[in-house]
Amino acid sequence: MEIPKDLKYTESDEWVRVEGNIATTGLTDYAQDQLSDIVYVEATADVGDELEKGEAHSAVESVKAAADVYMPVGGTITEINEALADTPELVNSDPYGEAWLVKFEIGDQGELETLMDAGAYEKHIEERES
């Protein structure tokens, strides 16, 4: 299970990469493994939408399950990864790279404090598994 050290994480299995005022987010390796083969990714928000922390911006589907993907912190959507509509399997093969879901302008930098680092997220997964 890959949990890159340079990212932040949510309890609902999203990762966040922060570059200045812009954040990139996607589903973690653990989440894609739980969902198994992803067959569909859909952005449920539009560029320009202002979403709060915890609001859904995307939905992903495997053969047997579906999951919403939530905003790790509040912000305004600036970019949606359109490529995933045709290549949803990237979520399985490259969850932290090509399978980023959306980019957004962070609303309140202070909210980033609520996220977990890699160590805390790893622990969080272990607790759930036991």
Add this chain to the structure above:
Amino acid sequence: MTEPLIYELSSPGRVAVTLPEPDVPLSDMPAGMVREQLPLPELAEVDVVRHFVRLSQLNYGVDIGLYPLGSCTMKYNPKLNEDAARLTGFAFSHPLQDPETAQGNLALMFALQEWLKEIGGFAGVTLQPAAGAHGELTGILIVRAYHQDRGDTKRTKILIPDSAHGTNPASTTMSGMEVIEVPSDERGNIDLNALKGHCDDCVAGLMLTNPNTLGLFEEHVQEVVELIHGCGGLVYGDGANMNALLGIVRPGDLGIDVLHYNLHKTFSTPHGGGGPGSGPVGVAEHLVDFLPGPVVDIVEEGDDEQPPLYGLVKPAKSIGRVKAFHGHFGILVRAYAYMRMQGKSGLREVSDYAVLNANYLRVKLRETYKVPFDRICMHEFVAEGHWGDAPDIHALDISKRLIDYGFHPPTNYFPLIVPEALMIEPTETESQRTLDAFVAAMLDIARESHEDPELLHDAPHDAPVGRLDEVRAARQLVLCCKPVNIE
């Protein structure tokens, strides 16, 4: 052998049906509105018959063997029902002909409404909903309309136990109301403390499946109903499991305000490979005015010489139609035939033997398969299809292996609150001999799971096709065949 698609059997110029030539003068065709191509297949009658007969042989049905699909009540479908629905006066009467010329149909529908009212303990019934889920939507819209009518518009929360079928929350969303999930306790009942926390003046109602999806009669049903009524809400009963309650208890007597029946489960109408079903809804007195219209009623009393005159009447505050015409009439005829055969005593026996059969299987299997809520069940129970000492075996493998033994698998992975669930509902129409054969197969499979797990992973071995690639189906959508041999 793979059966070709209907288009692959087509040959240009082949014809199955002969039709008369026009006996009237021809009119001009409508300018600019005639289609150029009609890409339908061209076959002879014998091609069509053999194609669909061969397809039928790739199916498993109740007429072939045990179909213990939990929560689906796959009981035997009496042949009489099929003949009855095809009687000319039923099959060829028109839904919009004057009700005075359809008195046979209306008398049948009226009797069915009356019987369903009596069985459920309700004051009114609509036969319009086309399926259980459709009945749910109808019932929830009635709940909404009731509160709206009283000006109680802030009631928008519908409480739903976590063990409920997925249709309950989906129906609630369609009604425009909000779903609040309530957890179950360790005995499989609704967690009363959690429920209390949600009871306030925003509650429109609660959806209750009783017996619940674990096959257990809700032990606190009266407390649950009192709590909901106490805060001004209504209780919706999901009647999917009515097969356990005929003559045993009337949901209306327990305080349930509205409930849907599944004629295709409880009252023996066939499932048809996914439909048509029928989902009548029963309501208590205070909701009768909100039923979808029209309902059948007596518009002129009869006497010794004359039968009453039946008509179609729209309830005063009706939520409106949920379907065109009068519901799935052909299914209503089948249910009528069944209820008339069974009568009062027969319907009670239906539940008695459904419950006996389920408990018999439970005790015969529980030494081998863990039954997580192991108490006397109603018409079905849930076992786990997984063992700690056979970690690679899942409920799905057991199900697929059952196919090799000639049985339809139980319901898998539902309810979600039991891991690796195998939900087993034998129904009353299965004999002890059939049940024993099923038990023997299940015990064999448990042994194979430990000794030869690959045998299960590769199952089924004896079906028309092996396990199918569902990921490919979803990623590379092929949803219709591109016709071949079409000019």
Add this chain to the structure above:
Amino acid sequence: MAYIPHTDEERQQMLEAVGVEQIDELYEAVPPEFRFPDLDLPDPLSEMEVMDELTALSEANLEVKHVSSFLGAGAYNHFIPSVVDHILRRNEFYTAYTPYQPEISQGTLQAIFEYQSLMCELTGMEVSNASHYDGATALAEAVILALNQHRGKRSKVVLSPAIHPQYRQVVQTYTQGMGLTLTGDEDCDNGAQELMALLDEDTTLVAVQYPDFLGNIEDFTALGEAAHAVDALLCVVVNPLALGMLKPPAEFGADVVVGEGQPLGIPVSYGGPYVGIFTTREKYVRKMAGRLVGETVDVDGKRGYVLTLTPREQHIRREKATSNICTNQGLMALAAAVYLAMMGKHGLRKVAELCYHKAHYAAKRIDALEGYSVWNKKAFFNEFAVKCPRPVAEINAGLLDIDILGGYDLSEDYGQLQDHMLVAVTEMLSKEEIDDFVDALEELSHD
């Protein structure tokens, strides 16, 4: 004990295995004060008694086989080849459940796949689901598809007044909690032009019928373009049999095509069960409610079929599902598939043309009668409205005396169409029957 196989001895053995003495002991969780109610229900009957009773009830109805029927209005008496019911009576089809176990359900799955294919060909659309309950509920689901497509950000639905009145009522019922505005059908004269004027940035869907409830056939290309200009969807409600000769709605730019499949091999059966056709464009497939069959391969690479895109559905998405629907009309979809396979490209065309020519013959003759006139100004298919010299109910009563089932009385649904009868003509009516009908109308023009 109808349909229950247990002998006394077997019951005894089973009770012992369970560990109780009698069946009543299995119900201890049921509150005792309500246990075993004394139900007021009739006693059981034997099979022959039940069949006698049902035969008597069925014979208390008028039915279209023994009269000349000019009644349509959404349910049509067409020829049904014998093969259709022989296939429907295959117990492997009708006693099966929804095909959750594809390995032993390939018959149902392939038949539905073929049904989907045939619906796509008829309508010209790209995808079809495995069917809805009926035409009315299919239309309601089309509205929900459009709302979801606009993510709930639009709230106006434009409905043509010439959509079946009961279908519009069902849309009203389905959407009553959704805070929508349904408009367009206030005036029965509203045609494509008037509907176009109602389209705006808040419109999610505009729906029309083809042929419409009053029989008219019209090209909706301009309406489709106007809808797309404001990013709204065009839904066309069809009579699939008419598509045997008429241009498919896909050519108008339709985004969703729904309809009542009853004319395709299903008897009128007092209103059901029928089959709701639902087809759309591929880009909307994931917003489409209902079951869907897709092609794939098994472990050995052999072609096979499965239910696909199931995560859209209620058992996984629960409150976020596209719809609450779990069933389709499997057996009725099979009937439509068998019917179309039997009719084939030549047969369906011929049936449609027979309906068209006979209806036009009837219309011409009726229009020539004193006191009667055909209301339709545009082209029509096999149904048309007739202005009558007397209330339709009175005329129909007179027709019934000579075994003719008259047309549908439009006065209740359309205020402006008092004394208007909607006449339907199918291939089942001979020239002689049409002539008798016309003669009878003439006789009935006065008291």
